[in-house]
Amino acid sequence: MSVPSTEIESHAKSIKVAIVGAGSVGVTTAYALLLSHLAAEIVLIDIDKNRALGEVMDLSHAAHFAHAKVSVGEYENCAGATAVIITAGVNQKPGQTRMDLVKTNYGLFEQIVPQIAKHAPNTILIVATNPCDVLTKAAYELSGFPVQRVIGSGTAMDTTRFRHELGKHYGVNPRNVHAVIVGEHGDSQLPVWSLASIAGMRLEDYCKQKGIAYDEDAMDALSKRTREAAYEIIQRKGKTNYGVASVLVSILEPIITNADQLVTVSRVGDYAGVEGVALSMPCKLNSKGAHQDVELLLNEKEKEALRRSATSIKECFDTVAKRE
Ligand SMILES: NC(=O)c1ccc[n+]([C@@H]2O[C@H](COP(=O)([O-])OP(=O)(O)OC[C@H]3O[C@@H](n4cnc5c(N)ncnc54)[C@H](O)[C@@H]3O)[C@@H](O)[C@H]2O)c1
DSSP, rough: OOOOHHHHHHHHOEEEEEEESHHHHHHHHHHHHHTTTTSSEEEEOSSSHHHHHHHHHHHHHHHHHHHHHEEEEEEETTTTOOOEOOOOOOOOOOOGGGGHHHHHHHHHHHHHHHHHHHTTOOOOOEOOOHHHHHHHHHHHHHHHOOOEEEEEETTHHHHHHHHHHHHHHHHHOOGGGGEEEEBBBSOOEEEOOGGGTTEEEHHHHHHHHOOOOOOOHHHHHHHHHHHHHHHHHHHHHSSHHHHHHHHHHHHHHHHHHHHEEEEEEEEEEEEEEEEEEEEEEEEEEEEEEEEESSSSOOHHHHHHHHHHHHHHHHHHHHHHTTOO
């Protein structure tokens, strides 16, 4: 967290955040948000009210130390929320791709999003439910909100994992690695190698300066580990929750503090010649939402990979939303 705590606490006084879906991702996000002191009020909404109530009873004991209010709510309690995070949905099973989830979760969004939009017409929607990019576009259409106010957590998670892997490989703190994963939060995501840098130097130059070999096979293995991290974790513990919860709070922070911070999140736009698709690119996040104020300088190979990623997300959306 980069903003000083007194500054955060003065923002927090008026901040309400609603979380729809009080499952693993939703409650871990609520807990991370409590500990961040970014919000004064957190509302949990779930179709399973008893589960949500149990979680709120437990969380409210943690809230005692964080001086925030946590409650179970209905959609009308989204009114006045700075942001509404959607984590409701069916989870990925071992061996299942994110795209397999799409039909069920699209159906849930048809019920959930119009109700949020009705009660919180000025809020910022943050979508975590998978497949994140397809559902970000669904949330955009179902809410009628402007593009900047419908944000998918997208590859913010993958970018964090990628920087973690690169930091480990080169023996530097991941915060000092500048590298992004763009495109789909899923199998067609792409690491932008041409722009990856450490200490202001592209990776090949950094290696040359250090007198070490730039190991392309190691880089391929590292990006594969990034892409497959969720599958690996799900195979072992059945879900992922801590990483994504921290990422969701890191998306909320620049929104709440109006910080103009660049984060790779998903947003509807035109990418690599594919129109009206949601995917991740670095966006400037502030209190008005996510803004694409600069186009990433990709090489031809990367542009082609981005076009493939955009096309596959669009085809999935068009199939589920019956546009074909
Ligand atoms: N974007 C990411 O990086 C990321 C990471 C992890 C998980 N996810 C996704 O987040 C979603 C949730 O995962 P989870 O592990 O928390 O699942 P979970 O099963 O633990 O929780 C889902 C919750 O949604 C609720 N729900 C279902 N239908 C609802 C409805 N119509 N209205 C309100 N609530 C409803 C369920 O009752 C449940 O409490 C999944 O789609 C998963 O794939 C995304």
